[in-house]
Amino acid sequence: MYTISETAEKLGMSAHTLRYYEKEGIIAPQRNEAGIREFDEQHILWLQFVKKMRETQMPVTQIKAYTELFQEGEHTAGDRLKLLEEHQQYIKDQIETLQATDEMLTKKITAYKKAMKGILN
Structure with missing residues (x-):
């Protein structure tokens, strides 16, 4: 079991973020007799997934919707799949945009370097 600060450090996120996720119903840590939040390995795995989803916008x-569907049970698997597929498509679209932008920047940078080389010679 991990405390909130240990969990935050392990995941590279703030304790504030973990409390927010708890408030939003995205995570439900156990509480010990003293009322202190305790996170186990399942919480860590879930939060790693949540972190990746947030990192990809x-x-x-x-x-929260995905979490609620998961909590409802297996009959929501189709809805969860659809949500993840839509997000995956969003990521693929972003990758395509970034690759096109990178190519454009490479051309611009190359043009500037050629122009500057001519000025310096």
Whole structure:
């Protein structure tokens, strides 16, 4: 079991973020006799997933919706799959945009370097 500060450090996120996720119903840590939050390995795995979804711009509202569907049970698997497929498509679209932008920047940078080389010679 991990405390909130240990969990935050392990995941590279703030304790404030973990409390927010708890408030939003995205995570439900156990509490010990003293009322202190305790996180286990399952919580860590779940939070790693949540962190990746946030890093790829999935809104908290969608993560919350996914969490609620998961908690409802296996009959929601189709809805969860759809939500993840839509997010995956969003990521693929972003990758395509970034690759096109990188190519454009490479051309611009090359043109500037050629122009500057001509000025310096």
